[in-house]
Amino acid sequence: MKSGTNDQKILHAIFNRLYEYYGPQHWWPADTAFEVMVGAILTQNTNWHNVVQALNNIRYAGYMDARFLYKHRRSIPRLIRPSGFYRLKSKRLVAFLDYFIKEYDGRIEAMKRKRTGTLRGELTAISGIGPETADSILLYALGRPVFVIDAYTRRIGSRHGLYGYDALYDTIQSIFERAIPRRPSLYNEYHALLVRVGKEHCAKHEPLCDSCPVQHILSS
DNA sequence: TGCCAGGCCGGGT
């Protein structure tokens, strides 16, 4: 197919530019795969800084482990309070723990035996885990080649004419996955770089960003 | 001070 070629060139150029500008981002910032999964739920529509405080509370309590956390699930609301939406997120976290312990004995290695598509189906079936949270878990906790689409990816791509702002999650995802070689390390770095540049140059109601490092790629 | 942050669900059209 030939329509892929153009997207491919642009998306490769954007990655190269961002990587050259910012360098490696070292994502996901967490000590263990379990912490990645917890963080993926807590960061829904929330500043990462707030999530760190919640994760620290869990760690200092000694509960950064599926079984311990499930055993002490009544204290989750207090521990994750700084991350916002804490009553809602407590339910979501417990729903995930329930699944993770019942299906995989709370062990990441057991989860790794399953196919990516199967896991995505299981994860998104949990109330509180949508496509982005599931994909974050698949990529950053399990190392699967799944491109994570978030609000920044949506903003940046649409502002540069790659797709419409209202494009479906799966549509945007397949644009990236068709254009970028299927390597987890590449998907990892690319998404992290999009978040980095998005935070610094792609505020919510700005139609376009003059100071954006991506900008000059399109004017060439 | 008001706006925003690495979404998702459930109820209504």
Place this chain on the structure above:
DNA sequence: ACCCGGCATGGC
């Protein structure tokens, strides 16, 4: 198949 209100804290 969309559209929208709700969910909550902390930083600037």
